[in-house]
Amino acid sequence: MQPDDSPEKHSTLDPWRGRYAARAEGMIASEVRALFAVAARPEVVSLAGGMPNVAALPLETVSAVMSDLVMRQGTVALQYGSAQGVASLRESICDVMALEGVTAGPDDVVVTSGSQQALDLIAKIFLDPGDTVxxxxxxxxxxxxxxxxxxxxxxxxxxDDDGVIPEALAETFARLQREGRPAKLFYTVPTFQNPAGVTLSAERRPQVLDVCRRAGVLVVEDNPYGLLRYDGEPVRALRADAASSHDVIYLGSFSKTFAAGLRVGWALAPTAVKDKLVLAAESAVLSQSPFTQLAVDQYLRTQPWSDQIKVFREMYRERRDAMLAALTEFMPPDVTWTSPAGGFFVWATLPEGLDAKAMLPRATTARVAYVPGSGFFADGDGRANMRLSFCYPPPERIREGVQRLGDVIGQEIKLRDTFGATQPQPARGPQAPGPELP
Known part of the structure; x- marks a missing residue:
């Protein structure tokens, strides 16, 4: 029997099918979000989600900050606020960005619901249908x-291991210009990149800025992980070394360095762009929550928050080390991976002929979850890759999960060698070699 594909069937499932705006067709489920139900099962070791470990926060102190806020500023915190954000928090944000070399004033900061909303607002004010990013x-x-x-x-x-390749970026801009669809934005996560874990090298940073400036392309620098460098001082932001403040929009967030559930992020933008972001924010949410903004601001002003970031760094460094050690011990030959100097993620590449997306059901059956690499490419490429997150599970669970994953990959290699690869996929993304194995 053929499936019922009649208009009557569709109207039963969704009576508004055919009425949605064309842009709704571009709204698809994230492969990361789709894994949450499976990864949340207690028997599954989740190397999938990039959830920060808020258990490392001094929760009693945070509770006291919240209580004091309500007692002292409750009538302000529980009222409507400005679409640009609380002024005192914007001042504190400038102090945070200064750690990465960024000089800025609070008037050019827009507070958003995480840096994700800032990205959405940027797309809203810059992108027409068919524009190129x-x-x-x-x-x-x-x-x-x-x-x-x-x-x-x-x-x-x-x-590659040193971040985006400036020559390839310049060639891409030139090709798009010749094709009559010049790039409007260059979106980058230059420091401890999600998903690859790599960092744009100090040598390449001015080159990338110069390439974008010559091409007249606005840089959107997304930097949620910048303060989570495991050794040494934070890496200087691209925005810190831009020739003009008009060249880069900087996105930041407290989700990784304080609490993701408060949903407080920001955009640092040129004045004219900032004004449009405020108008876009007003139409989206009227105003951000003054309560969560004031809570973050009071925490920054009254607590040793830089010491707390050091606690996060040490915790995530331990988990990064546990993952790299387990990968070395349990991965079959020809599996390679990156070695991040900060952030949350390792990017692994499977041997030729293996498909990370096709392998995922067998991995979850073996009680380990990861994110297939194809979710991080607009064209569905990257099927030979997987993102492994080490930020949430404790070290012993990371080791257990990697061991399970290594067993699954070993079984896949045996199947490939016996029956051949059904869908060989080229490895994509940075290709940092794993250790030599016997």
């Missing part, structure tokens, strides 16, 4: 979904 390959999955929702065309530029 250039991103790294791979890139942050929700950025892909955001740009697609505004009907933009995404063009990728390759990464």
């Amino acid at each position: 250039v991103t790294e390959a791979p890139t942050y999955v929700t950025a892909i979904n955001t740009f697609a929702a505004y009907q933009a065309r995404i063009t990728h530029v390759p990464l």
Whole structure:
């Protein structure tokens, strides 16, 4: 029997089918979000989600900050606020950005609901249907979904262990110009990149800025992980070394360095762009929550928050080390991976002929979850890759999960060698070699 594909059937499932705006067709489920139900099962070791470990926060202190806020400023915190954000928090944000070399004033900061809302607002004010956005390959999955929702065309530029390749970026801009679809934005996560874990080198940073400036392309620098460098001082932001404040929009967030559930992020933008972001924010939410903004601001002003970031760094460093050690011990030959100097993620590449997306059901049956690499490419490429997150599970669970994953990959290799690869996929993204194995 053929499936019922009649209009009557569709109207029963969704009576508004055919009435949605064209841009709704670009709204697709994130492969990361789709894994949450499976990864949340207690027997599954989740190497999938990039959830910060808020258990490391001094929760009693945070509770006291919240209580004091309500007692002292409750009538302000529980009222409507400004779409640009609380002025005192914007001042504190400038102090945070200064740690990465950024000099800025609070008037050019817009507070948002996480940096994700800032990205959505940027897409809203800059992108018309058919416009081109250039991103790294791979890139942050929700950025892909955001740009697609505004009907933009995404063009990728390759990464290696030192970040995006400036020559390839320049060639891409030139090709798009010749094709009559010049790039409007270059979206980048230059420091401890999501998903690859790599960092744009100090040598390449001015080169990338120069390439974008010559091409007249606005840089959107998404930097949620910048303060989570495991050794040494934070890496200087691209925005810190831009020739003009008009060249870069900087996105930041407290989700990784304080509490994701408060949903407080920001955009630092040129004045004219900032004004449009405020108008876009007003139409979206009227105003951000004054309560969560004041809570973050009071925490920054009254608590040793830089010491807390050191606690996070040490915790995540221990978990990064546990993952790299387990990968070395349990991965079959020809599996390679990156070695991040900060952030949350390792990017692994499977041997030729293996498909990370096709392998995922067998991995979850073996009680381990990861994110297939194809979710981080607009064209579905990257099937030979997987993102492994080490931020949430404790070290012993990371080791257990990697061991399970290594067993699954070993079984896949045996099947490949016996029956051949059904869908061989080229490895994509940075290709940092794993250790030599016997």
